Amino acid sequence: MPEPTGVNAKPESISRLDAINRGHHVDSVIHKSVYAEDKVLDIQNFNLWYGQKQALFNVTMPIPRGKVTAIIGPSGCGKSTLLRCVNRMNDLIETVKIDGEMLLNRDSIYGPGVDVIELRKKMGMVFQKPNPFPMSIFENVIYPLRIDGERDRRVIQAVCEQALRGAALWDDVKNRLHESALGLSGGQQQRLCLARAIAGEPDVLLLDEPCSALDPIATGKIEDLVQELRGDYSVLIVTHNMQQASRVSDFTAFMYLGRLIEYGPTAEIFTRPKLKETEAYVTGRFG
Numbered sequence: 001m002p003e004p005t006g007v008n009a010k011p012e013s014i015s016r017l018d019a020i021n022r023g024h025h026v027d028s029v030i031h032k033s034v035y036a037e038d039k040v041l042d043i044q045n046f047n048l049w050y051g052q053k054q055a056l057f058n059v060t061m062p063i064p065r066g067k068v069t070a071i072i073g074p075s076g077c078g079k080s081t082l083l084r085c086v087n088r089m090n091d092l093i094e095t096v097k098i099d100g101e102m103l104l105n106r107d108s109i110y111g112p113g114v115d116v117i118e119l120r121k122k123m124g125m126v127f128q129k130p131n132p133f134p135m136s137i138f139e140n141v142i143y144p145l146r147i148d149g150e151r152d153r154r155v156i157q158a159v160c161e162q163a164l165r166g167a168a169l170w171d172d173v174k175n176r177l178h179e180s181a182l183g184l185s186g187g188q189q190q191r192l193c194l195a196r197a198i199a200g201e202p203d204v205l206l207l208d209e210p211c212s213a214l215d216p217i218a219t220g221k222i223e224d225l226v227q228e229l230r231g232d233y234s235v236l237i238v239t240h241n242m243q244q245a246s247r248v249s250d251f252t253a254f255m256y257l258g259r260l261i262e263y264g265p266t267a268e269i270f271t272r273p274k275l276k277e278t279e280a281y282v283t284g285r286f287g
């Protein structure tokens with residue numbers, strides 16, 4: 001049988017993933033219930049290139065407010081790239097070109113005249129490796145208030161305690177707030193980074209594999225926290241770990257080679273996905 005040609009040709013006999021590998025266009029499957037949610041973020045037809053190499057292809061993905069949304073997919077599929085686009089961290093890479101739109105609370109993230117510093121204040125980000133600043137625990141947590149020019153000591157102290165309690169770290173550190181954050185364990189440092197992220201009361205929390213450098217106990221604590229943040233915060237979390245996605249998230253997006261393949265409620269993605277490709281990935285049959 002002759003090989004089908006044309007960008008949109010996708011014979012039923014080959015899987016979507018094979019079709020993508022051959023350069024064909026494949027539509028994402030987004031479950032209807034995603035659209036019933038109020039959106040905090042709206043990613044629309046988003047493309048990204050590192051130099052000549054395209055890393056994101058026409059990603060359209062509404063992100064529900066007050067929920068935890070996980071992005072899963074094999075290494076190199078563009079999870080971190082997509083996350084970093086939300087707070088325009090990819091602006092820092094000279095070769096990056098983008099096309100498409102992202103909205104935060106219906107305001108354009110990439111529109112002309114957007115103040116990137118102000119935009120980033122609306123987002124909290126936690127990275128793979130804990131990155132406490134070389135300063136005291138207290139100064140780390142209240143860092144977002146310092147850059148905002150907050151001077152009221154009572155406000156600063158109240159936010160510090162509230163954020164540390166929110167990150168389940170208050171009891172560990174309340175008697176050593178003015179000691180260096182670098183003296184904390186790795187798991188405590190990551191909870192401190194989470195406290196710093198929530199101290200700024202962000203509209204969205206971006207978590208890029210926040211547990212990958214942590215042991216199972218510290219990982220469990222961060223997962224518990226992420227679940228507790230639901231409702232108060234909208235969380236977008238990138239994870240390699242499918243059990244983690246299924247434990248902590250309300251919605252899951254499966255990506256492959258820069259494309260969004262399937263996106264829906266986590267329970268559906270893990271137990272009755274619409275695509276056999278998603279089922280193969282979540283059951284560990286590839287990737």
Ligand SMILES: Nc1ncnc2c1ncn2[C@@H]1O[C@H](COP(=O)(O)OP(=O)(O)OP(=O)(O)O)[C@@H](O)[C@H]1O
Binds near residue numbers: 050
């Ligand atoms: N700064 C960069 N310059 C050039 N190419 C990059 C850069 N960062 C990422 N890429 C490429 O873009 C693609 C997507 O990478 P990305 O890190 O977003 O994937 P990922 O799904 O988060 O991977 P992992 O799970 O391994 O962290 C990969 O092919 C990667 O090599």
